Amino acid sequence: MSDWRRIDIDAYDPESGRLNREDLIPSYPNQITLQDLQPTISQLRSFANSGDINSAIQLATSDVPYNTDEQTKLQYVYAVLEVLVQVRQADVINIIKGLNSQQQDSLAKFLYKGMSMPEGQKNGGILLSWFEKLTQVAGVTPIVHYLSDRRTV
Template identity: 40%
Template sequence: MDVNFRKIDIDAYDEDVISEGELYEADPRDPGQVLEDAKAKAAAVRSSLSKGDMAGALGTILDSPPFGANVEDAKNLTLQTVVTVLNSTKSADIPNVVKSLTPEAQDTLMKYLYKGMAMPGWGDVSGSVLLGWHEKLTDVAGTGCIVRAMTDHRLV
C-alpha cells in the first residue's frame, strides 16, 4: 500500500487558494505614518475626554483604523485608546454615543470589542464593560453589525 499521497501539499496544486493580500486592499500609508497617525489620534482623544466629549473621542479614534501587516504598534495603541474611551463612558450615555457614530464606525467598534474580548487579562480590558458596549451597540446597529465585523478581512 502506497502512503506517499499523504505527504503531498494539495494547496500547492489548488488554483483557488487565496492569499491574504488578495482579500483586501493594503493600507496605502507607510507603517511609520500609521503609527504617527495613531499617536495623533490618541492625543486628540485625550483632549476630547478631558472636555467630556465621549462621542467625539470615539468617533475620532474609529476613523480610518490601522489594518494590515507591519502596523502592530499602531493597532495596539489604537486598541488601548478605544478601551480608555469605553472605560471612561458612563453606562447611561452609551446608547447616545453609539447612535452618534456612523455605520462604518459602529462596525469598527464591534471589531474592537471582539478584539478586546479575545485578549483576557490584557491591560484594563474589563469583560463586563465590553459586553455592556456589545449589548448597546447590537441594540442600535442590529445583528448585521456583528456579521459585517466577523466577515471583514481587514483586522484591526
C-alpha cells in the same frame, strides 16, 4: 455563456496551490506608522480627559488604521479601550445612535478585540454592556460585518 465549460475554476480555488495567503489579503497603498498615528491617539486621550467622550468615539471609529503593523494597532486599541471604559453607561446608547453604520462596524471590531485581550477582559463587563447596546441599536449587522471583513483592528 456557451463557453462556461472552458473556465478554469481551479484558478479560483485557494487550496489549489496557485494562490497563497498573501494573495488573498488586500493591499493597502500606504503603511501607517506609529508616528503618523500618534497625533490621533493624543487627540483621543485629550477628548477623553476633557469629558468629550462623544467626539472621542467619533474620532476613534471614523478613521481606523487597518493598514499598519500589529504593534501600532495594539497601541490604538489600548487608547480606544481607555475611552470606552470612561463612558457612563447611561450615555452609551446615545453615543452609538450618533455613529453611522461604518462607525458601528468599527466599534464592534474594537469590542471584539478588547474582549480577546487581557487588558480588555479586566473591564469585560463594561465592554459587554457596550456590545449589548450596540446590538440593540444596530442589530446583528455589525457582527456579520466583523465576521466577514478581512480588515482587523
